[in-house]
Amino acid sequence: MLKAFAIAGVAALTVMSATPSFAQSVEIGPGGVRLVEPRVERPMRRGMEISEREAVRVARSEGLRNVDNIERRRSRFIVEGTDRRGNDIRVNVDRQTGEVISVD
Numbered sequence: 001m002l003k004a005f006a007i008a009g010v011a012a013l014t015v016m017s018a019t020p021s022f023a024q025s026v027e028i029g030p031g032g033v034r035l036v037e038p039r040v041e042r043p044m045r046r047g048m049e050i051s052e053r054e055a056v057r058v059a060r061s062e063g064l065r066n067v068d069n070i071e072r073r074r075s076r077f078i079v080e081g082t083d084r085r086g087n088d089i090r091v092n093v094d095r096q097t098g099e100v101i102s103v104d
Contacts, residue, residue: 049095059091062103
């Protein structure tokens, strides 16, 4: 009886500790086979723009670790800083949609 409870407990712990997996797509094209990461959709806002804090959050998702400077330009935020290896990185984020324009 005790053995059956122990087995049931181990089975329940195994099922509950399984981490969810995020699906990736496979794309086959002229360049060969590659994995495509799932896209995170950000809601579009009408007449509003993202804040500097949200621009930093988007830049961090592109690999930025330490923020040195944030510039507000006509249609974009330019977030400058360093990545985890200490290399300089510059992320341009669209002020209206929050989409990444470029990473330098």
